[in-house]
Each structure stands twice: as structure tokens, then as C-alpha cells.
Amino acid sequence: MKEGPDITLIGSLIGDPARANMLSALISGKALTASELANEAGITLQTTSAHLKKLELGGLIRQRKQGRHRYFNLADEDVATLLETMMGLAAKKGHIRTRTGPKAPEMRKARVCYNHLAGEFGVQMYDSLVGRGFLQEDQDEIAITDSGRDFIKGLGIDLDPLQKAKRPLCKSCLDWSARRSHLAGSLGTALLNHIYEKGWAKRLEDVRIVEFSRRGEAAFHDQFPLLAD
Amino acid sequence: MKEGPDITLIGSLIGDPARANMLSALISGKALTASELANEAGITLQTTSAHLKKLELGGLIRQRKQGRHRYFNLADEDVATLLETMMGLAAKKGHIRTRTGPKAPEMRKARVCYNHLAGEFGVQMYDSLVGRGFLQEDQDEIAITDSGRDFIKGLGIDLDPLQKAKRPLCKSCLDWSARRSHLAGSLGTALLNHIYEKGWAKRLEDVRIVEFSRRGEAAFHDQFPLLAD
DNA sequence: TTCATGCTTCGATATTAAACGAACTATGAG
DNA sequence: CTCATAGTTCGTTTAATATCGAAGCATGAA
Known part of the structure; x- marks a missing residue:
């Protein structure tokens, strides 16, 4: 019945505030640990772990083990591009995060x-x-x-x-x-x-x-x- | 604390399967009525109405009244571009709608x-x-x-x-x-x-x-x- | 005026999933 | 070996929302 790529998964991944915060933090390109991302999103480490698994499964992020740390990055530049595109549209539509510093x-x-x-x-x-x-x-x-x-x-x-x-x-x-x-x-x-x-x-x-x-x-x-x- | 545009709203709007179907249908550029979109998404008219309100509030679609019909379109070309960008990434990541016709x-x-x-x-x-x-x-x-x-x-x-x-x-x-x-x-x-x-x-x-x-x-x-x- | 169509609003239900506490695993430090 | 740190897994609670039935409103047709 339906044809073509499915955008719902990517949409819903980005649609959660905690995950959006993590992804936004990762646009900086700096590899971040799960703990840092948890802090960034303002949630506990357990919840963060669940989110990271979903993001990785969805192909939006990559992880790299190093000792007892796990470093997370965006999967590739296309993901960064998509996020910036969305930010462009969001800004145009007036969807600005309330506490603009x-x-x-x-x-x-x-x-x-x-x-x-x-x-x-x-x-x-x-x-x-x-x-x-x-x-x-x-x-x-x-x-x-x-x-x-x-x-x-x-x-x-x-x-x-x-x-x-x-x-x-x-x-x-x-x-x-x-x-x-x-x-x-x-x-x-x-x-x-x-x-x-x-x-x-x-x-x-x-x-x-x-x-x-x-x-x-x-x-x-x-x-x-x-x-x- | 947080700065910049907020992408969660747009993400969550696209993240729902019913809404994603409607948006995909609207990429064709053809103005569609609420009933047609309901049919496209496979849901009732009441539910469709709720979705359309959210999409409009989020700035992704526009509506035009004409007699007792309401015709819906994407809000502008930027929305179409975003959707195509997401489809590109989704295709690359292998997120293909299952029943590929x-x-x-x-x-x-x-x-x-x-x-x-x-x-x-x-x-x-x-x-x-x-x-x-x-x-x-x-x-x-x-x-x-x-x-x-x-x-x-x-x-x-x-x-x-x-x-x-x-x-x-x-x-x-x-x-x-x-x-x-x-x-x-x-x-x-x-x-x-x-x-x-x-x-x-x-x-x-x-x-x-x-x-x-x-x-x-x-x-x-x-x-x-x-x-x- | 009466009826039909197209769509919205309201209220209730059901499903999903985000969140966290607690327990468990793994790596490293002393 | 013992302890600390980093992260995962599990089970439960809680909140959000997609969904639909029923009723209501608006427009156009007869």
C-alpha cells in the first residue's frame, strides 16, 4: 500500500525532549559520555541509557567504548545536517526554546x-x-x-x-x-x-x-x- | 539555560504514523480534504481533525476553507524540503516502510x-x-x-x-x-x-x-x- | 424549512512510553 | 581483594496522547 522511506521513527526519536537535548548537545561534535548526556538532558542515567539505545538503533548516533566510558557521537554529518535543517524551520516557525539565554x-x-x-x-x-x-x-x-x-x-x-x-x-x-x-x-x-x-x-x-x-x-x-x- | 530553536515539536509532529502519512500525502502538492487525509492515514475523521489542528498549530500545514470543504496543504516549500531530507536519511538508514509496493x-x-x-x-x-x-x-x-x-x-x-x-x-x-x-x-x-x-x-x-x-x-x-x- | 454532507468538539478508554528505584555487570584504582 | 565509578537491565509507576463514539455546528442542496 505505502511506498518509500519511513520518517516516523526518526521523527519520534527527535520528538522527545530529552533526546532532542542530547542530539543538540552532540551537534557540537564533541564526543560525550552517557553521564554527560544525562546531565545535559536533566534525567537519570538509567533513562539516558534507554534513550541512547533507541537513538543508536535508529541510526542517529554511534558509540565508542573506551575503558569504562562510552563516548557518543552523531552517526554522521547527514544527521547533523538534518538537525540544523529542522532548527532552521523551527526558528522560522517561532518554535524557540523558552529560556533563551x-x-x-x-x-x-x-x-x-x-x-x-x-x-x-x-x-x-x-x-x-x-x-x-x-x-x-x-x-x-x-x-x-x-x-x-x-x-x-x-x-x-x-x-x-x-x-x-x-x-x-x-x-x-x-x-x-x-x-x-x-x-x-x-x-x-x-x-x-x-x-x-x-x-x-x-x-x-x-x-x-x-x-x-x-x-x-x-x-x-x-x-x-x-x-x- | 538552553538556547536556540526547539526541534521537539516538529519532531513529535512527524513522529506519529498517522500524521507522517498525511504529510507524505501532502508532499504531492495536491490540496487534500480532511476526509481524504483520514482515508490516507487509515483513521477516523475525528482523529484526523485533531491531528490537523496540531499540524497547523505547529506551522507544518495550512488550510483553506472552500464551501463546506477544507483543503489542506503543506505550509510552504521548506516543509517539503525538510520531509524530503528526512526521507533521504531514513532511506540511507534503512527505515523503509515495510510494504514496499x-x-x-x-x-x-x-x-x-x-x-x-x-x-x-x-x-x-x-x-x-x-x-x-x-x-x-x-x-x-x-x-x-x-x-x-x-x-x-x-x-x-x-x-x-x-x-x-x-x-x-x-x-x-x-x-x-x-x-x-x-x-x-x-x-x-x-x-x-x-x-x-x-x-x-x-x-x-x-x-x-x-x-x-x-x-x-x-x-x-x-x-x-x-x-x- | 428540511435534510445531507463535511468537519469539529467533548468525553471516555486504551495504549504507549518516559521516568526512576533497585539490583546487576564491567572496568579500573588502590 | 575491596572499593568506586560507569553504565545496563528489570519492574513498576505515572503521564501523555492517539483513538473512537456520540453529539454539535456549518454549509449547501432540495
């Missing part, structure tokens, strides 16, 4: 989306790379150009290991705050790491916010300038 | 996504338009070129009223079956209408499938050829 503007400015940079800074970096011809958009695929390779190499990033990985080097991800694309994929991850390593910014504890120092911000704008149009 | 291959070939063409034919049309320089991708925005204007005009489509509308003329939408972009927006709608008007294809009753005639298929390939690469 003072962090919201910082979130809009620069935050982590799974493992790459999002927010205004993420969009700027993406625009800069495309505008200067370092990335090229072809359909919905993005590819790095020869001059882009040189640029990345100039930053001290080695592309070879990134290209060998299974995950795509370049991938676009839609922002809920800016409604624009930013760069995902292994290159997106590498560039975020580059920002950390240069000391331009640091990730706030247990939050998705990426906090740039004043010097870091200047260096960022210098490295990823927007072309006047 | 014989319609699946036809769905993959050509179907309606809200108000434009999706599936292989939709992707081909998009690729053809981009490949011949009629559409141009700039970031995640798509714009029509001057030669594109001429081409569309040559099809007998008047662009003026489309451009005056609030909704974007060109917009890309990701396919769950092909994992590629196809054309949404008012131009996408106009092109789908063009296909109907030319008699190349007709929409199967109450289903998303677009069935091309043999002659229509040939005409389509003639009008939207893929460039050899």
Missing part, C-alpha cells in the same frame, strides 16, 4: 556544527573561499580548485590524508541562523582545527559556541576576507 | 515534490538547465541567466508574473532517491505545469508519481538533453 547572539556569530565552523564566521569563510576561486560549486557538489590547493597548503594543512578518507573533502551545510551555506566535510573540519591551533578561538566548555579572541578575529578576517561586490 | 521504481523515476518535478527526470531537467548555462549556481542560490530567460520564453512560459511573486523564482531541493538537486521555486512549478500542459505526462491519482507517455518522454529528453561529458 544571552548566548544566542554568540551562537549566531560562530558555533560548531558537528565538526566544522557554522554561524556568520562559517558563512564568511565559505564565501571567501568560493569568491576567491579556491572552491568551486558544481551542482550541489563542491570541489577544491588548484589555486585552492595551494592556498590550503599555504595554511600548513596537508590535504593528502583528507582526500584518502571516505568522507567527502568538501560539502556544504545549511545554517539555521544565517540561512546560508558553510563548509562541512573533512576540509571543513581541518579548517576549524586550524583556527583552534592558531589560537584564534577556543570552544566554550560543553557549548557549541566558538569564542574568538580579538587578535584571532582580526587574523580570521585577514585570512578569509570577503570581496567587495 | 511496485510503485517504488516509478517514484524514483519521476514524482511530484510539493509543486515541482523530482526523481531522475527532475534531476535531469535541472542538470540540463545548468549544463547549458540557463541556470547559474552562486553559493546555494540559483539564478536564471539571460539565455535562460530566452529559453523559458521559447517554451511559452511568461516569467514576469513568476518574478513578482514573493516566493523565489529558482531554488534547489535535494532528492531522497537520487541524492542530487532538482529545481524548486516558482520556475520549477511552471516547468512542471508545462510538462502537464504539453501532455507529456500526467499525475497518477492520489499518488506522487508522474507518469510520462512514450512520446512525452521523448519530447522531454529532447527539450532537456544532458550534455555528454
Whole structure:
């Protein structure tokens, strides 16, 4: 009778507040333990365990054992993309979590989306790379150009290991705050790491916010300038 | 404490099987009455009414009174896009509705996504338009070129009223079956209408499938050829 | 006015599943 | 070995909500 993919399971997994909180926490890309997720969601460890099992069974998260800890991550970038898409729609429809803290503007400015940079800074970096011809958009695929390779190499990033990985080097991800694309994929991850390593910014504890120092911000704008149009 | 958009409401709305069925039915873009949706979901009219109220309150659908009927539609294209994104992930994770009918291959070939063409034919049309320089991708925005204007005009489509509308003329939408972009927006709608008007294809009753005639298929390939690469 | 159709509202029932306490397993530290 | 920490499993309680029957309202037809 019915045909096609079934979206009810994914919907109901995201539909529970406790699980939505856990998933939101995991968009930061940071691997979290069950206890941390329990704390994040405000529920006991037993309940958390049950939720995590369901999320894993539904293919939304992955777990990694390490000693007596279990670290949880989103299953892949597609899950992060879906969550950001939903956040975009939710924001548009006015479904905002009631207690909106003072962090919201910082979130809009620069935050982590799974493992790459999002927010205004993420969009700027993406625009800069495309505008200067370092990335090229072809359909919905993005590819790095020869001059882009040189640029990345100039930053001290080695592309070879990134290209060998299974995950795509370049991938676009839609922002809920800016409604624009930013760069995902292994290159997106590498560039975020580059920002950390240069000391331009640091990730706030247990939050998705990426906090740039004043010097870091200047260096960022210098490295990823927007072309006047 | 918590910041950002809340995705639980949307998730739980989609998470109920009855509502998911209704939403899936509405992706076809066809306005459906409460009774039709009740039939689609396999529940009584009272229950349907309750579901529709929730979906409307959540901003996922819109209703239009007409005589003693009420016609329901998805609220906007973003909702359709979200649903297709979820279907893409669900398909990837193997969450397929159990009773997969014989319609699946036809769905993959050509179907309606809200108000434009999706599936292989939709992707081909998009690729053809981009490949011949009629559409141009700039970031995640798509714009029509001057030669594109001429081409569309040559099809007998008047662009003026489309451009005056609030909704974007060109917009890309990701396919769950092909994992590629196809054309949404008012131009996408106009092109789908063009296909109907030319008699190349007709929409199967109450289903998303677009069935091309043999002659229509040939005409389509003639009008939207893929460039050899 | 009377009747039929389409849909909503109300109230009751039934099912689901989220939550936690308590007990159990596993890994590591001293 | 003993203790502590991290997490799972089990059983029970509790809350939420999907569902439908029955009644009510609105629109259009006759």
C-alpha cells in the first residue's frame, strides 16, 4: 500500500525532549559520555541509557567504548545536517526554546556544527573561499580548485590524508541562523582545527559556541576576507 | 539555560504514523480534504481533525476553507524540503516502510515534490538547465541567466508574473532517491505545469508519481538533453 | 424549512512510553 | 581483594496522547 522511506521513527526519536537535548548537545561534535548526556538532558542515567539505545538503533548516533566510558557521537554529518535543517524551520516557525539565554547572539556569530565552523564566521569563510576561486560549486557538489590547493597548503594543512578518507573533502551545510551555506566535510573540519591551533578561538566548555579572541578575529578576517561586490 | 530553536515539536509532529502519512500525502502538492487525509492515514475523521489542528498549530500545514470543504496543504516549500531530507536519511538508514509496493521504481523515476518535478527526470531537467548555462549556481542560490530567460520564453512560459511573486523564482531541493538537486521555486512549478500542459505526462491519482507517455518522454529528453561529458 | 454532507468538539478508554528505584555487570584504582 | 565509578537491565509507576463514539455546528442542496 505505502511506498518509500519511513520518517516516523526518526521523527519520534527527535520528538522527545530529552533526546532532542542530547542530539543538540552532540551537534557540537564533541564526543560525550552517557553521564554527560544525562546531565545535559536533566534525567537519570538509567533513562539516558534507554534513550541512547533507541537513538543508536535508529541510526542517529554511534558509540565508542573506551575503558569504562562510552563516548557518543552523531552517526554522521547527514544527521547533523538534518538537525540544523529542522532548527532552521523551527526558528522560522517561532518554535524557540523558552529560556533563551544571552548566548544566542554568540551562537549566531560562530558555533560548531558537528565538526566544522557554522554561524556568520562559517558563512564568511565559505564565501571567501568560493569568491576567491579556491572552491568551486558544481551542482550541489563542491570541489577544491588548484589555486585552492595551494592556498590550503599555504595554511600548513596537508590535504593528502583528507582526500584518502571516505568522507567527502568538501560539502556544504545549511545554517539555521544565517540561512546560508558553510563548509562541512573533512576540509571543513581541518579548517576549524586550524583556527583552534592558531589560537584564534577556543570552544566554550560543553557549548557549541566558538569564542574568538580579538587578535584571532582580526587574523580570521585577514585570512578569509570577503570581496567587495 | 538552553538556547536556540526547539526541534521537539516538529519532531513529535512527524513522529506519529498517522500524521507522517498525511504529510507524505501532502508532499504531492495536491490540496487534500480532511476526509481524504483520514482515508490516507487509515483513521477516523475525528482523529484526523485533531491531528490537523496540531499540524497547523505547529506551522507544518495550512488550510483553506472552500464551501463546506477544507483543503489542506503543506505550509510552504521548506516543509517539503525538510520531509524530503528526512526521507533521504531514513532511506540511507534503512527505515523503509515495510510494504514496499511496485510503485517504488516509478517514484524514483519521476514524482511530484510539493509543486515541482523530482526523481531522475527532475534531476535531469535541472542538470540540463545548468549544463547549458540557463541556470547559474552562486553559493546555494540559483539564478536564471539571460539565455535562460530566452529559453523559458521559447517554451511559452511568461516569467514576469513568476518574478513578482514573493516566493523565489529558482531554488534547489535535494532528492531522497537520487541524492542530487532538482529545481524548486516558482520556475520549477511552471516547468512542471508545462510538462502537464504539453501532455507529456500526467499525475497518477492520489499518488506522487508522474507518469510520462512514450512520446512525452521523448519530447522531454529532447527539450532537456544532458550534455555528454 | 428540511435534510445531507463535511468537519469539529467533548468525553471516555486504551495504549504507549518516559521516568526512576533497585539490583546487576564491567572496568579500573588502590 | 575491596572499593568506586560507569553504565545496563528489570519492574513498576505515572503521564501523555492517539483513538473512537456520540453529539454539535456549518454549509449547501432540495
